[in-house]
Amino acid sequence: MGNVGGGTFDVLKRNQEEIRRRAGRGIEVVAVSARNLERAKQRTNGEVRVVADPFEIVNDPAIDIVVELIGGYDTARELVMQAIANGKHVVTANKALLAVHGNEIFKAAQDKGVMVAFEAAVAGGIPIIKALREGLTANRVQWLAGIINGTTNFILSEMRDKGLDFDTVLKEAQALGYAEADPTFDIEGVDAAHKATILSAIAFGIPVQFAKAHVEGITKLAAIDIKYAEQLGYRIKLLGIAKRARVNGVEGIELRVHPTLIPAKRLIANVEGAMNAVLVQGDAIGATLYYGKGAGAEPTASAVIADLVDITRLATADPEHRVPHLAFQPDELADIEILPMAEITTSYYLRMRVADQPGVLADLTRILADADISIDAMLQKEPAEGETQADIIMLTHQAQEKNVLAAIARMEGLPTVLGSVTKIRLENLA
Secondary structure (H helix, E strand, O other): OOHHHHHHHHHHHHOHHHHHHHHOOOOOOOEEEOOOHHHHHHHOOOOOEEEOOHHHHHOOOOOOEEEEOOOOOHHHHHHHHHHHHOOOEEEEOOHHHHHHHHHHHHHHHHHHOOOEEOHHHOOOOOOHHHHHHHHOOOOOEEEEEEEOOHHHHHHHHHHHHHOOOHHHHHHHHHHHOOOOOOOHHHHOOHHHHHHHHHHHHHHHOOOOOHHHOEEOOOOOOOHHHHHHHHHOOEEEEEEEEEEEEEEOOEEEEEEEEEEEEEEOOOHHHHOOOOEEEEEEEEOOOEEEEEEEEOOOHHHHHHHHHHHHHHHHHHOOOOHHHOOOOOOOOHHHOOOOEEOOHHHOEEEEEEEEEEEOOOOHHHHHHHHHHHOOOOEEEEEEOOOOOOOOEEEEEEEEOOEEHHHHHHHHHHHHOOOOEOOOOEEEEEOOOO
16 A cells, blocks of 8 residues: 555545446455555545555455555565465566566466456556557567656756756756655666566567666766757657567567667657657557656556456456467467677767867778768867867767677777767667
């Protein structure tokens, strides 16, 4: 009965009649578990049983569905596995649990003939799981890219709008309640990677493989790069990306989270504040965009209750004919390799601080040409009066990561390149 649990209770109660008409029967909360018993009793007005031990709920034979909203890996995993063993359906908003232990949980549920529903685990109230798993089922999904962490999107929006550095905006986000006291999972990209892992499994019919995801956060982003990107017609967003790719004729999957330049004219580039959006490219439909609130008590409760309604409708259905957890039938999941980051292909933003002297640009372009990397656009900032250093910014055409890294190493070895080369990946999302 925390933030999302309380929101779920409130929405279920407020829209009870509407939900009953849609589900075909009533959905009744009979028990809740909470650390703070008094607060939970006040929130529920004494209408339901309140217990301190969540296993009391999981082991109650009168309960049909367990809703897990506590988060984390350990206790949540025990609760979910015990609920499944007891023949109960499970609704969870726990992306970390599913990204790490999803394969085990889905197999246990399949063996027991129960459902595990998790719409609220990705992008809060946006029904992206249902869209991928059901609405786009005719499509071969080619790629998806999502702003799936509201905290980092708020920080990046503020950095762009106000020209502030990361540390200043993080403190502002914490003061406003957008960022946790310990924001590591958000700002280092881990939360987005959990969600991207789940989306990749549903999009491509592969097991969840969080350990193979490439994860970068926004802590090293400089306000100057956001400014230069804007001048070149781009916005920087933290994206979760999953994409089919071919390397040496063999199909693989790119699974990565990192700051990304996106053309400012793309709709997803204009998603601001704490909002979420996911862009999905299918072969039949083309591009579709899903936008909305990615967090919050009632937006997330909206997704939790949608799962409760689905389970209520389908609980008596033959388990073999329900919608599979990962969209594809369990025995039809593909063994497609998650590509190492060195093998991915994309475009790049490179910023070099260089000595203001003849021949520097020629040296840099020669290194890129030697690595088979072509330049798409360039911005050369004139040094201020009395300055002897200048910034050169280059956007490349598509290139392989390992070639770009090799070129950067050579650039940084030049005596005229001062300090490290800043590299940010670029996706046109066309």
